[in-house]
Amino acid sequence: MTELAAPGATALLVAFAPARPVPPLRGMSQEEVTGLFGAAWELVEAEAVTGPGVPAPVRWVHPTVYRLIRKDAGGETATPTSRAVLGSPAQTSSDAGDVAAEPQ
DSSP states (O other), rough: TTTTSSOEEEEEEEEEOTSSSSSOOOOOHHHHHHHHTTTTEEEEEEEEEOSSSHHHHHHHHHHEEEEEEEEETTTTBOOSSSSSEEEEEOOGGGGTTTTTEOOO
16 A cells, blocks of 8 residues: 555545454554554654444444554655545546545
């Protein structure tokens, strides 16, 4: 994925906490997530998925959403100029191969 992602690209990953293994789910710690992506990515946000709208079985495995940004060749975190939204209303069948951009 690193080879395909441009500097400033955003990766979102949802992972369950490793504390409560639920076969076949093993879960991942924050350290495992950053290790998986490697030095070319910077973890910029980790947010627990909580709230009354989250079903009890999902809350039980403590899901976390991780947002990582692809660094540039110099190792600096590139600032994304727009946020890609897959499946957004702005994405039409004519640009199905593209990702619609949404201003931040």
